Amino acid sequence: MSLLKVESISKSYSAHQALSGVSMEIPEKTIFGLLGPNGAGKTTLIRIINQIIEGDQGSILFDGAPLNLEHIKNIGYLPEERGLYKKMKVGEQLVYLGQLRGLSMKESSKRGKAWCQKLDIIDWWGKKIEDLSKGMAQKIQFIATVMHEPKLIILDEPFSGFDPVNANLIKDEILELRDKGATIIFSTHRMESVEQLCDHVAMINKSEKILDGSKADIKEKFRDGTYLVEHKGGELKSGTGFEVLNAEEIGRNLTRTLVQYSSDGNPNDLLKELINQAEIHSFVERIPSMNDIFISLVKGENPELADA
Amino acid sequence: MNKIFLVIQREFMSRVKKKSFLLVTILVPLLFPAIIGGMVYLAIQNEKNKELEVVHVLDESSILNFEDTENYDYQIVDGPLDSAKARFSKSEDFALIYIPKFELDKPEGIRFYAHTSPGVNLVGGFENKIEAQIREIKLTRSGLNEEQLEELKTYVQIESFNLSEAGDESKSDSGVTFGIGYVMGFLIYFFLFVYGAQVMQGVIEEKNSKIVEVIVSTVRPFHMMIGKVVGVASVGVVQFVIWMVLISVISFAGMAAFGLSMDPLETAQMVQGADGASSIQNNEKVQEMMAIVSDIPITKIVLLFVFYFLGGYLLYGALFAAVGSAVDTPADAQQFMMPIMLPIIIALMGLMMFVFPDPHGNISFWLSIIPFTSPIVMMGRIGFGVPVWELALSMVLLIGGFIFTLWLAGRIYRIGILMHGAKVNYKILAKWLMQKN
Numbered sequence: 001m002s003l004l005k006v007e008s009i010s011k012s013y014s015a016h017q018a019l020s021g022v023s024m025e026i027p028e029k030t031i032f033g034l035l036g037p038n039g040a041g042k043t044t045l046i047r048i049i050n051q052i053i054e055g056d057q058g059s060i061l062f063d064g065a066p067l068n069l070e071h072i073k074n075i076g077y078l079p080e081e082r083g084l085y086k087k088m089k090v091g092e093q094l095v096y097l098g099q100l101r102g103l104s105m106k107e108s109s110k111r112g113k114a115w116c117q118k119l120d121i122i123d124w125w126g127k128k129i130e131d132l133s134k135g136m137a138q139k140i141q142f143i144a145t146v147m148h149e150p151k152l153i154i155l156d157e158p159f160s161g162f163d164p165v166n167a168n169l170i171k172d173e174i175l176e177l178r179d180k181g182a183t184i185i186f187s188t189h190r191m192e193s194v195e196q197l198c199d200h201v202a203m204i205n206k207s208e209k210i211l212d213g214s215k216a217d218i219k220e221k222f223r224d225g226t227y228l229v230e231h232k233g234g235e236l237k238s239g240t241g242f243e244v245l246n247a248e249e250i251g252r253n254l255t256r257t258l259v260q261y262s263s264d265g266n267p268n269d270l271l272k273e274l275i276n277q278a279e280i281h282s283f284v285e286r287i288p289s290m291n292d293i294f295i296s297l298v299k300g301e302n303p304e305l306a307d308a
Numbered sequence: 309m310n311k312i313f314l315v316i317q318r319e320f321m322s323r324v325k326k327k328s329f330l331l332v333t334i335l336v337p338l339l340f341p342a343i344i345g346g347m348v349y350l351a352i353q354n355e356k357n358k359e360l361e362v363v364h365v366l367d368e369s370s371i372l373n374f375e376d377t378e379n380y381d382y383q384i385v386d387g388p389l390d391s392a393k394a395r396f397s398k399s400e401d402f403a404l405i406y407i408p409k410f411e412l413d414k415p416e417g418i419r420f421y422a423h424t425s426p427g428v429n430l431v432g433g434f435e436n437k438i439e440a441q442i443r444e445i446k447l448t449r450s451g452l453n454e455e456q457l458e459e460l461k462t463y464v465q466i467e468s469f470n471l472s473e474a475g476d477e478s479k480s481d482s483g484v485t486f487g488i489g490y491v492m493g494f495l496i497y498f499f500l501f502v503y504g505a506q507v508m509q510g511v512i513e514e515k516n517s518k519i520v521e522v523i524v525s526t527v528r529p530f531h532m533m534i535g536k537v538v539g540v541a542s543v544g545v546v547q548f549v550i551w552m553v554l555i556s557v558i559s560f561a562g563m564a565a566f567g568l569s570m571d572p573l574e575t576a577q578m579v580q581g582a583d584g585a586s587s588i589q590n591n592e593k594v595q596e597m598m599a600i601v602s603d604i605p606i607t608k609i610v611l612l613f614v615f616y617f618l619g620g621y622l623l624y625g626a627l628f629a630a631v632g633s634a635v636d637t638p639a640d641a642q643q644f645m646m647p648i649m650l651p652i653i654i655a656l657m658g659l660m661m662f663v664f665p666d667p668h669g670n671i672s673f674w675l676s677i678i679p680f681t682s683p684i685v686m687m688g689r690i691g692f693g694v695p696v697w698e699l700a701l702s703m704v705l706l707i708g709g710f711i712f713t714l715w716l717a718g719r720i721y722r723i724g725i726l727m728h729g730a731k732v733n734y735k736i737l738a739k740w741l742m743q744k745n
Contacts, residue, residue, distance in 0.1 A: 014739065050525040052726070056744075077525045081728070083518030088322060099314050100526040144522070 003028045003152060003183040004049065009058035011044055018044040019055070020207045026152075026185060026200070031178055033198035033215075034187040035290075037298050040204045042187050043080070046154055049185075050077050063151070073102030076150035080157045080187075082141050086130040090116075090140055093129065094147065101148040108147070115143040119169070134161050142170060146177060153177060154185045159193060171197065191291035201290070205298055215290070222288045225263035229274060230256050230282035239273050241265065254281060311527045312535045319510065319539025324546070333547050337554035361402035366392045369409050372441050396421060405434060412442060485691030486664055488609065493659045493688035496617055500652055500683070503544045503621060504628040507537055508641060511632030511725070520725045529722035533633075534714070537625040541618060548617075612690055615703065620683025622710040624648065630717035633724030634732045634740075643733075655681035659688040667692035677702050679709025716741070 002025035011019045019041045026032045036042050047053045049060060051067065060067040062074070084093055091112065098108030116122040119139055129137055138161045146153060155174070159167045174197065178184055186198060194201065194215075201218055203211035211218065226245070229236065236257045238244045247257040261270045271283055288296075323329055364385045365374050374382035380402075385392050389406055396404040404421040418438065420431055447453065511533075514520050523532055631644040658681060662671040667689050675685040676694070682702045686694070723740040730736070 014743070047726075052521070052524050054744075072526050075525070077522065079518075079521040079525075081518045081521055083516075085322070085514075085519060086517055087326075096314070096318055097522065097526075100311060100523070141522075 001028050002026055003063060004185075005061040006045070006049070007059050007061070009045065009048060009055040009060065011041075011048065011053070011055045017207050019048075019204075021058070022204065022207075022209045023058075024202050024209060024212055026183060028183055029178060029181055030199040031174070031184045031186055031197050033194045033201040033290075034185055034204070035189075035194065035201060035211075035294060036204035041207045042204055043156070045204065046077075046079075046156060046185070046187065049152075049154065050075065073148060074151045076101070076145040076148065076153040078141060078145040078153075078155045078158055080160070082138070084129045084137055084140060084144075087128060089126055089128055090132070091125040094140065094144055097144040098147050101150070103148050111147045111149075112143065115147055119143065119173075135163060135166055138162060139166070139170075142173070146173075146182075150182065152183050152185065154187075156187045157189070158186070159188070159190065191289065191294055194290045203294070203297060210297055211293075218293065219287055222293050223263045223285070224288070225261045225265065226286045227259045227261055227267065227270065228256060228282070228284050228286050229259055229280060230254050231274070231278040231280050233278045236274060236277050242270055242273065258286070312531045312538075315527060315532055315535025316539040316542065319536050320542050323506075323540070323543045329543070329547070333550050334554070337551050337558055340555065362399075363402055364392065364396050364399075364404040365407070366404065367407045369407050371445060372407060372438060393421065397423075407438075412446060415442060488691040489659070489663065489667075489688035492609070492613055492690070493656065493663075493684045495613075496620055496684050496687055497652060497656045499544055499548075499617055500620055500624050501649075503540050504624045504648075506543075507540050507625045508628040508632035509638070510536055510540065511629050511721075512635065512638060512641070515633065515725055515728075516636065524722075524725065529725060530718040533626070533629050533718055533721045537622060537629055537714075541621055541625065544617075544621065545614075609690060612699075613687060616683040616687050616706070619679075619703070619706040619710055623679060623683075623706070623713050624652070626710065626714045626717035630720040630724065633721040634727075634737060636729065640732075644737075651680040652684070655684035659685055663688045673698065677705060679706045682706055719743075 004026040006022060006024045006026075008021045008023050009019055010017075010021055022041070022045060034042055034045070044053070048055045049067070051069065051072070062071045088096070091109070094112035094116075095105060095108045098112060099105060103111065113122065113125065116125060121136065121139055124132060124136065124140075129140070132140070142158065145155070153174075158170060158174070162170060171193070174184060174186075186194075188194060198215055200214050201211065202209060202213075213221075230250070232253055232255070235247060235255070236244050236259065241261065243260045245258040245260050247255050250256045259270070259274070261267070267283075267285065271280070274280055274283070360381050361379060362381045362383060363374075365382050366385050366387055366389060367374075368387060374384070376382055383401075385395065385404075392404060392406070402422065403426070406417075406419040406421070408417040410416060410418070415438070420426065420434065447457065514523070527535070627648050631641050631648065634644065635641045655675065658671065658675045662669060662675065663685055666672060672685065672689060675681045676689050677698070679702075683706065686699070686702050719741050720737055723743060724732075
């Protein structure tokens with residue numbers, strides 16, 4: 001079941017095409033990574049989902065119904081460019097933003113306080129935003145994004161501006177929200193957090209979607225049948241069905257060799273061949289990281305995969 | 309609708325809670341009466357404490373008569389002029405007046421010497437004194453006396469009335485209506501600038517703090533703009549009402565404390581220390597003035613003021629909001645301010661140059677009909693009596709005008725607030741205007 005269904009959305013700004021025919025389904029209760037280089041059209045898509053702007057063509061279904069203003073209370077949005085009213089107090093600000101998302105004043109205040117307690121920042125309730133550090137203000141913004149318990153949470157670079165401790169804290173909160181039933185669209189350039197958090201991934205490049213699927217499926221698709229072998233005693237030589245790509249000394253008399261094999265062949269056969277040549281200490285298939293996939297796709301090194 | 313109200317509430321509260329709001333709201337009404345009262349007080353003191361000045365008089369004609377007054381002690385000195393001048397320049401006395409022998413029809417060669425350049429009024433005062441004496445001498449010669457002369461004089465005073473279609477007549481006084489027009493027109497001019505600038509400032513701040521993106525994901529940009537404009541307007545109305553209440557309370561209290569009447573004419577009289585006779589005569593005039601003032605339809609003017617203030621403010625506030633949304637800093641806003649400020653300034657100048665001299669002339673009419681100038685100009689004209697149809701036309705056009713500018717500004721605003729670092733010019737503004745959502 002998908003919470004959000006984007007159907008061939010296009011959007012252009014006078015001469016510039018921001019999105020062309022982008023479709024995707026965002027499954028319920030998952031963390032959905034929306035990736036792409038700067039200027040690819042991610043922000044445009046996010047703004048269209050938030051109904052800040054309208055697409056020229058296409059439609060969006062939220063929970064099966066065409067997206068409309070009623071859905072604002074079911075969406076939480078943390079934009080990349082973020083800020084708060086500097087002269088307002090933390091409490092007033094949270095109550096106001098909660099009210100804008102459809103909470104009553106009382107409920108908004110109650111939930112704001114509960115979240116501040118949870119993140120251990122209740123002491124700041126009466127302080128003005130301008131007196132807080134950037135990281136502190138980020139936490140307030142995170143609370144404002146999720147306090148109305150939205151079904152869909154859109155986070156654009158949520159970890160920027162956080163130190164590692166707080167980034168971890170927010171990461172745990174995001175996972176907890178997902179486990180409680182929220183669906184999260186997560187837009188970022190930091191591939192290690194995609195690796196850690198995302199269940200699904202879609203990638204946009206030059207206004208078009210070039211990749212979409214579960215993280216496991218994508219990794220499976222991008223396997224290229226290369227293996228990393230650590231061994232002692234001499235160099236490995238290419239044989240039938242496999243080819244040595246390169247080798248390097250890694251100390252302790254060990255050599256690490258990258259071997260090209262086929263992605264559907266049985267690794268046992270390769271291992272048997274290699275055991276004959278050297279003393280094998282480690283043998284592992286090289287699974288591409290999201291970072292590798294991102295870079296290779298964006299650089300267009302795999303044009304044949306771009307259609308996938 | 310509910311959300312517009314939330315925005316209005318926030319805009320209102322965040323401004324009213326500021327210390328500066330409290331300060332300005334309380335200080336302005338304290339300051340104005342304090343300044344006026346202080347000046348009146350000083351003027352009275354100045355008059356009271358004037359020192360007796362010694363004036364040397366060298367009168368070679370020997371036909372004039374100098375009697376000491378409250379302010380001047382005249383000392384007749386001996387000639388010739390050179391020695392009188394020498395004596396005066398050594399003394400610390402106030403002035404030396406030299407009167408040579410002269411013919412009554414041609415009094416020439418009278419000179420006034422002083423240590424510093426005398427004020428125009430001062431020399432004029434002495435001129436009057438001498439003229440009066442010569443006139444008396446001439447009268448005596450011609451055989452007439454004061455009484456006969458007085459009989460020759462006839463005073464004509466024209467009373468002007470406004471005649472309505474129904475035939476009711478009410479006394480009018482261009483002085484009073486001028487005063488009302490001036491104050492009302494100027495107040496609107498002042499409010500347009502002050503609160504318009506506040507709207508613009510607010511939008512720029514919101515844009516710079518980058519909170520807009522969060523807000524527009526919950527509120528339509530147009531609603532956000534309306535909320536801001538109306539929020540600031542309500543601050544203005546509240547501040548205005550507080551001022552009016554405080555100013556009247558403080559004025560009454562202050563005037564009572566100084567023992568002065570509320571009427572400016574009487575106050576002026578007390579300052580001049582006029583004699584009894586003219587004060588009685590003036591009192592009649594004062595009562596007449598009061599009658600005219602009480603004839604002024606205060607309720608109508610206040611209601612129209614509120615209407616034109618709100619109408620004009622909405623019209624310009626929207627434009628100020630649009631400018632704020634298009635730029636990143638107040639400095640960038642300069643280039644777009646001119647076309648907005650120009651009609652406001654034209655309105656105020658039109659008020660001074662055309663409406664007051666000729667309140668029902670062609671230019672006055674058009675300026676009070678066109679929505680961009682009507683808030684200021686119509687308030688200036690209103691005291692002179694404006695036909696109902698003109699008023700209705702002006703009001704309808706003003707409503708149409710602000711609906712138009714709100715629409716126009718909304719189209720620029722929705723794009724502008726999401727644009728950062730873009731170099732904006734009129735061509736780009738026009739493009740935003742046409743751009744679909």
